[in-house]
Amino acid sequence: MKEARQNNNQANNNRAAYQPPEVVRVSLRPEEAVLGHCKTFSSTGPAAASCRTFFCKTFGS
Amino acid sequence: MPQRRTKFATQAASEPTRFALRIGGFSLGLWCEQGMPVALDPEHIPFLAPSGADSPCDLEFDVSWASELRAPLSAPDFASGGLWSAHRDHCGTRFYFSSPAFGGGPYKAAWLDPSFSRGHVVLNRESFQSHDSLFPLEYPIDELVLMHRLALGEGVELHALGLVDQDSCGYLFLGHSGAGKSTTARLWMRQPGVRLLSDDRIILRHQAAGYRMYGTPWHGDAGISSPASAPLSAIFFLEQAPTHRIVPISQPQAAAELFARAFLPHYVKSGIEFTLQFLDQLTRSIPCSIFRFAPTDDAVEAIRHAHA
Numbered sequence: 015m016k017e018a019r020q021n022n023n024q025a026n027n028n029r030a031a032y033q034p035p036e037v038v039r040v041s042l043r044p045e046e047a048v049l050g051h052c053k054t055f056s057s058t059g060p061a062a063a064s065c066r067t068f069f070c071k072t073f074g075s
Numbered sequence: 076m077p078q079r080r081t082k083f084a085t086q087a088a089s090e091p092t093r094f095a096l097r098i099g100g101f102s103l104g105l106w107c108e109q110g111m112p113v114a115l116d117p118e119h120i121p122f123l124a125p126s127g128a129d130s131p132c133d134l135e136f137d138v139s140w141a142s143e144l145r146a147p148l149s150a151p152d153f154a155s156g157g158l159w160s161a162h163r164d165h166c167g168t169r170f171y172f173s174s175p176a177f178g179g180g181p182y183k184a185a186w187l188d189p190s191f192s193r194g195h196v197v198l199n200r201e202s203f204q205s206h207d208s209l210f211p212l213e214y215p216i217d218e219l220v221l222m223h224r225l226a227l228g229e230g231v232e233l234h235a236l237g238l239v240d241q242d243s244c245g246y247l248f249l250g251h252s253g254a255g256k257s258t259t260a261r262l263w264m265r266q267p268g269v270r271l272l273s274d275d276r277i278i279l280r281h282q283a284a285g286y287r288m289y290g291t292p293w294h295g296d297a298g299i300s301s302p303a304s305a306p307l308s309a310i311f312f313l314e315q316a317p318t319h320r321i322v323p324i325s326q327p328q329a330a331a332e333l334f335a336r337a338f339l340p341h342y343v344k345s346g347i348e349f350t351l352q353f354l355d356q357l358t359r360s361i362p363c364s365i366f367r368f369a370p371t372d373d374a375v376e377a378i379r380h381a382h383a
Contacts, residue, residue: 040328043252047335049214
């Protein structure tokens with residue numbers, strides 16, 4: 015009985031400390047998250063993906 | 076001006092052109108309609124599969140001309156606001172690509188089955204009549220198709236620089252545009268024994284041996300794209316600062332920051348769910364930190380010291 019209580023106490027001590035939930039804001043850039051935008055307007059990469067259909071290097075994402 | 080394309084060796088006009096690429100651990104095979112002036116963009120040449128083009132690939136495409144191409148009248152499931160829109164039904168996903176440069180109608184389309192293993196690319200002949208060569212999987216089809224395939228449970232594409240240090244440690248540096256991925260790439264390029272995979276897009280997959288990062292053809296300002304791959308050892312979120320400092324980040328926040336720098340089909344619920352799970356597991360397995368850095372050579376040593 016005593017041994018079981020000791021094991022229980024030890025398990026409680028090994029538990030990670032409670033961290034309350036929190037809301038964290040992260041920066042999402044839609045013009046980068048969605049492929050196929052024009053780099054000229056959004057100033058985002060990739061720098062030289064295959065834009066040769068339009069004879070330019072302006073597509074990004 | 077962009078670099079010139081490399082045309083395939085002349086083939087008999089009566090035969091279809093066959094070639095295969097290998098990107099992110101996937102093989103992509105193309106059968107192109109006979110007589111089509113198929114060429115590879117310079118970025119894709121290192122990704123040409125050295126052999127096995129005759130074997131079935133993970134993703135197989137038929138490519139053909141259409142004399143007329145029209146988008147469906149129904150509203151798309153997703154309109155990117157850029158070049159492409161997506162229509163989904165039980166048969167799969169149909170992408171339509173249009174640009175003001177070609178008028179209102181689509182200049183090409185790609186129809187994919189639900190497993191993203193078979194597809195049909197259709198090119199509007201009128202749109203390409205002034206082109207002496209074309210790459211059927213031209214951006215953004217190539218990246219779009221792989222992004223959707225990864226979201227079916229196979230990995231994730233990240234806005235990141237990936238590199239392998241001389242001691243074989245694989246580092247991933249994440250950042251939105253302007254965060255310093257290409258700058259960081261240039262710092263590491265000067266180091267002997269360092270291999271860089273891409274300075275803008277990395278595909279990450281989980282395998283029996285752990286997480287593996289793959290270079291892609293889609294590079295940033297430093298122009299780095301490699302078909303190589305390597306195990307992942309550590310993840311850093313880039314922030315520019317006057318001096319170097321490595322700052323711890325909590326596991327949930329690391330997962331959220333990764334999600335904000337991931338390319339995935341945001342309109343596909345199952346894809347979102349898989350990616351969230353994938354990033355949750357990833358951030359529990361791989362150490363993640365914020366790397367505040369100045370663009371000086373000792374930024375490299377700061378990373379090596381932190382990981383030692």
